[in-house]
Amino acid sequence: MSGRLFAVTVLAVTAAGVGSAASAAPTGGRGGPPTIQKDLFGTVSDGTKVWRYTLTSGKVRVRIITYGGIVQTIETPDRHGRTTNVALGFKTLDDYVAHNNPGPYFGALIGRYANRIAKGTFTLDGATYHLPINNDPNSLHGGTKGFDTKVWTATPSQTPGAVSLRLDLTSPDGDMGYPGTLKATATYTLSGSALRIDYRATTDKATVVNLTNHSYFNLAGEGTGTIYGQRLKLNASRYTPVDSTLIPNGRLDPVAGTPLDFRQATAIGARIRDGFQQLVFGRGYDHNFVVDGSGFRLAARADDPGTGRVLSMYSDQPGIQFYSGNFLDGTLYGTSGRAYRQGDGFALETQHFPDSPNQPNFPSTVLRPGQTYTTSTVYAFSTEGS
Template identity: 65%
Template structure:
């Protein structure tokens, strides 16, 4: 051993060799190890109150690189998502409440901030459908229609949670069993939704469901985005692109007419990046019905069932961009039309009209009553299986 080399440094070098690490000095190894530990994906849980039925609710925190996502077992809600902007400043870019009481009291009926939606996302006309000759009646919770699964739907349930940690990503698997007749839907439906936070600011949502009797299923997530930061004001200057040349026009109660109409020449054309507020006040009948955008776009898919880009949102001020890819045939774009200044968000600011937008990947609204729309029927022995990926960048 050279006289200038200490036994401690020799042991450190040996450890570095085993780990495959380069070493300049002992302090360098310590700093590198600390940085490596910080960059590893992690998941942790904390108590977050009690649901109205007495069930304990947990909040899980998923971290990977510079991204942090917090998810509740109540409603499977994405409560916050923190990422840096182009200057390195970190903001929460999704809308929500700061405590469980906010979600219990205001989220349904209300905005459905961040929630898992089921059994059926979006609207069903008259709250009824016929399947295999049997008519099923659902709760009417949106005027004459049923919305987002009913009055006591998936967003109000406490899901069973299982954390899954990998070397490059971290996941939270949520499970819920909906009994036969729940909210009027037939069949016992077992649903698993897995949130995965991968590197490079990518959050994927994988949905699976099986049933013991024929039923209809349309699951989605209802996160509201503001890429400038939650509570920062309007999203009307966000630039939106939707990969769709058609959409499904609606009647005055926001039920599809059955038509697949071209977007060309209308304010519904987002085939090229366009500021959301540029045409939102035009006297176009569909915008009048929705008091803004609240419509389903028919995605221009190249291959059925493959994961393909559906939409991109860019905020010029922060530099953040959100890209959404999905296996679903449709995308509901909602421009936060009914936020009215009565709700206080996670950052202590009130949410006003247009302070967030939702982009819900889905099958089409009212599909059980629209034979020409893609089917949402699920039968025993089949598996409902869809994926949506949200990727953020600056």
């Protein structure tokens, strides 16, 4: 599997979708150039230090920790210029270690395989591989000790218009049952009001790869309540229906006529309690949508009518998993000190389809020696209204 790495740009968004790339040089939050700063976030049980990097550019500030490559916070202004954190996360490293896996995976890099693999088993080139069952009866997000639990090696960099944080991880042959030594890289780049993630991976043995980021958003502000009044548009005419264990049945069904039709901007909570079987299975939205078109394109757009904040997501991936925070239950407390309850955040995970290693009709996730896995996602923040 191979792809193309895209130059860092600030994406101009028009009503029709992606406009031309803007070349305006962004500035730092205080009117200066973009900045990146480092501080100690904590230490894991084996003594490895975990660092937090603060990236600032334009009016946006992002905090990323080397444990799990986690995006801890994203601060961005509303239509009146008031800046608030819109990403769900924890205050401390101890909270991430104790509660993020198994759990919500707040802000984490997910690998080797994002989403579910049926019964934790797949066959590749005649060999059968067994993965940890951590979402009974399936394997979820790379297993019990996926990439979200690893301490990544960080390399910061800076240009006149952007700041970047490159994170590297080597996953040995047999890690969580996956074949091949996989060398993975995720590079976060903040430019203007856009946060970009470029993923890259190589292997020395045939394996399967599906990398993503698992950030949760609440465009009204983290910890302010449900996202049910926020609107979502997904550029997807089809989705992959699932069984009661959330494993796809292999079909690509149309969203038309179902509560999964977000081709026009619709409040997330407008139909979430409908008695549609797919919503019953997921306790809300927890489904992979087949993004229309190909190449690097607008996949999703969300907005909060109250604050005017807009999130536009661009990706070159065939799918996007929309999750409406159905399993948040009030037992976890975020960076604001407030409890997270059902529907208090939504995730949009750019990805290949769930269970692709067992679904021959889905786009392949196989990576072989000599090939390079690459994919890119952009989160572009803006405001609208007055």
